[in-house]
Amino acid sequence: MASREYNHSEIEKKWQDIWEKEGAFRATPDKSKPKYYTLIEFPYPSGEGLHVGHPRSNTALDIIARKRRMEGYNVLYPIGYDAFGLPTENYAIKNKIHPRIVTETNIARFRNQLKSLGFSFDWSREVNTTDPEYYKWTQWIFLKLYEHGLAYKAEIPINWCTSCKIGLANEEVVGGVCERCGGEVVRKIKSQWMLKITEYAQRLLDDLDKVDYLEKIKAQQVNWIGRSEGAEVDFAVVGTEKKIRVFTTRPDTLFGATYMVLSPEHHLIDEERGRIANWEEVSEYRAVAARKSDFERTELTKEKTGVPLKGLSALNPATGKEIPVWISDYVLMSYGTGAIMAVPGHDSRDWEFAKKYGLPIVEVVKGGDVEKEAFVDIQSGVLVNSGLLNGLTVPVAIQTMIDWLEKQGLGTRKVNYKLRDWVFSRQRYWGEPIPMVHCDKCGWVPVPEAELPVVLPDVENYIPNEEGESPLANITEWVNTTCPGCGGPAKRETDTMPNWAGSSWYFLRYCDPDNDKELASMNELRYWMPVDWYNGGMEHTTLHLLYSRFWHKFLYDIGYVPTLEPYMKRTSHGMILAENGEKMSKSRGNVINPDAIVEEVGADSFRVYEMFIGAFDQTIPWSQQGLKGCRRFLERVWRLQDLLVKGEGFSPEFEVSMHKTTKKVTLDYERMKFNTAVAAMMELTNRFHDAGKITRGEFRRLLHLLNPIAPHITEELWEIVGFGKPIYRQSWPAWDEEKTVEDTVEIAVQINGKVRAVVSVSRDASQEEAREAAMAEEAVEKYLEGKRIVKEVYIPQRIYSIAVK
RNA sequence: GCGAGGGUGUCGGAACUGGCAGACGAGCUGGACUUAGGAUCCAGUGCCGCAAGGCGUAGGGGUUCAAAUCCCCUCCCUCGCACCA
Secondary structure (H helix, E strand, O other), rough: OOOOOOOHHHHHHHHHHHHHHHHOOOOOOOOOOOOOEEEEEEOOOOOOOOHHHHHHHHHHHHHHHHHHHHHHOOOEEOOOOOOHHHHHHHHHHHHOOOHHHHHHHHHHHHHHHHHOOOOOOOOHHEOOOOOHHHHHHHHHHHHHHHHHEEEEEEEEEEEEEEOOOOEEEEEEEEEEEEEEOEEEEEEEEEEEEEEHHHHHHHHHHHHHHHHHEOHHHHHHHHHHOEEEEEEEEEEEEOOOOOEEEEEOOOHHHHHHOOEEOOOOHHHHHOHHHHHHHHHHHHHHHHHHHOOOOOOHHHOOOOOOEEEEEEEEEOOOOOOEOOOOOEOOOOOOOOOOOEEEEOOOOOOOOHHHHHHHHOOOOOOOOOOOOOOOOOOOOOOOEEEOOOOOOOOOEEHHHHHHHHHHHHHHOOOOEEEEEOOOEOOOOOOOOOOOOOOEEEEOOOOOEOOOOHHOOOOOOOOOOOOOOOOOOOOOHHHHHHEEEOOOOOOOOOEEOOOOOOOOHHHHHHHHOOOOOOOOOOOOOOOHHHHOOOOOEEEHHHHHHHHHHHHHHHHHHHHOOOOOHHHHHHHEEEEOOEEEEOOOOOOOOOOOOOOOHHHHHHOOHHHHHHEEEEEEEHOOOEEOOOHHHHHHHHHHHHHHHHHHHHHHOOOOOHHHHHHHHHHHHHHHHHHHOOOOHHHHHHHHHHHHHHHHHHHOOHHHHHHHHHHHOOOOOOOOHHHHHHHHOOOOOOHOOOOOOOOOOHHHOOOEEEEEEEEOOEEEEEEEEEOOOOOOHHHHHOOOOHHHHHOOOOOOOEEEEEOOOEEEEEEEE
């Protein structure tokens, strides 16, 4: 009997319709069941449509979600759109279409593409960050942050494109120039809303212990937070009452501080302008430094530069000696105090600078040759030339010095973080309006909660104005409002929020997406949170994770979420490259379109290939041939229906294989080793074809195991063969550990480390039995002839090893 | 420079807790079927060798009956951070 053709389009459409009609994958309101919350990063609905990276993550957690449902969990696997952002705005500017329309179109396209791939999302909970009903709560969170003193305005430098006359995000500055026009980018001071994430630095660090993130993800978080311990030390400025405060992790080297360096932006420079003899030189240097972008100041600057502040000097509090003060852009205003004590003998940056400008180098830790290079080893060194510290090791000297400084009132113990406060303003149109009003009398006043959302008004033109203000600044009827405080005339904030805002809490909204009273009800959050398993790209494991953890902790502190951390487990998938190993991009013209693949080989083949392509966390090039191999596999599965024989159980020859494969696939899914799970099922399928038959029980099991990856074809075959209610309503199969090993196993016989024979023995054969079997082999006998056995090792089910002389 | 992870056939990759290296897929070679083959099926496919056998997991050394796996040294690659005092 020849079965009908495997018609993927027909089958996939059919099952997608059934799932939709049945609401098969809706999270149920029934809270008596244990819950499981699987989350993928919601996509940015770009104009290019889905790219092959999305399905890699989506399929992986779809497998987990489908499996969990079969394991009896009430599963929440939601989807939404992170739809505010620049590409849409730029597209809108270029094509003169309202970003809202562009967004709607893009979302519709994404939705169709995602649906065509058969993901088991709960489509009834879709969220969209650009929906006023959603961003109302994003604004609400901002108000709460403001209310708790965690949002403030500050004058901080932004990347400013001199030709477009707009502020750019860091990622828009490429190689020091504007990504779009190639124009020069400089730093410009602008007043910006900031969020005090630094206040949470320690907790963000400490609570990493409470979560199960991949090690490298944790490492990135730790790295980014960048905690370092040390001391702040005051240096008196000679002839003034002023002090220069520095942060150092090496207070033990204070005796070796032979000069100081201020950042070019340091306030003391202007304050003591009158004393600076070479003001012209200094101000020229500052101007050059200001013109440099952060990129140039760090990445490109190989050789250090600087100028002395002639007429200013400081006192080293340890030696009492007068030391010169310089300015240089290797000292960053944004870290520590914006000033350093330079210890050229024991810091390679200071050493380089001192060598270039002929500043004195003093050895205070013995062990190297400070004339040749800075000696920075803190393990082996012993303090010298350092008064009370002489003879101490570095760690001891650090503590001794801090104690001394504290006693003398010259300094204090201090912890610093690399983490900076979060610049929260964007001078853009397509983002959440920041719900603040500025009144000349009252200052900044929050928009009352009852007036939320502050809806983004329609504008004619999305281009920022000459001063780099958001396009919203041009809509006077929107900008001009009344002060919620005094009722007088006031102006709305025209900056909008960054992309990171809406994505910092979306997982909460999924728990209760239609709530118009709260961002989500505590009742729902108590049940669903935390997210049990969150997968996404490696590119989001630093900022997005940190920002959303920060917001979550804040919401926890003020009593709106029930958990300290948002995500229990975080994994990341590798990128998929084009066939030639390049990154896929529109400009390179090498983007692989999932639509064409779904059309040609079907969603199931696509999904199988996405999982089979390689190790899940590895970056990997796409292969059209590899995809075809997966289609062939599904065709072989399809044709198994022609080999079907009676028997609801497993045949003796396949029993062990069935249990083994059940175990392997089950565990591999959990470990995200999808490629080997697929391989195991391919192998099994090949063996059924070799055998020319498969029992109904065996076929049933194979379809069941394959279902999470290839849900359409397996449901179809399940129905054709008549296995009863659909797979998605079945329970996940179990295996019998006892039956995962054959009664008779083949073990290798090694002589001096080389395999000389393979013998069959019972799986629990004693050493004697195994030995007997081994010795009976002709080949073994040959290698033992005339030799003396010195050692024999028997590892049941594995090996019989003989060492001879 | 710092942090993390890697280096295995022609390619993507397998290999439990140290136990027969190369599963599975692709490609390639040969064959079958065919008007045809970019379809399907069968066989083969790490390297050297007619064979027996030998050699093989970046390179070198070590531990062990046994090493891709553990230890030491060297080289290379990828990712993240990068003048963070």
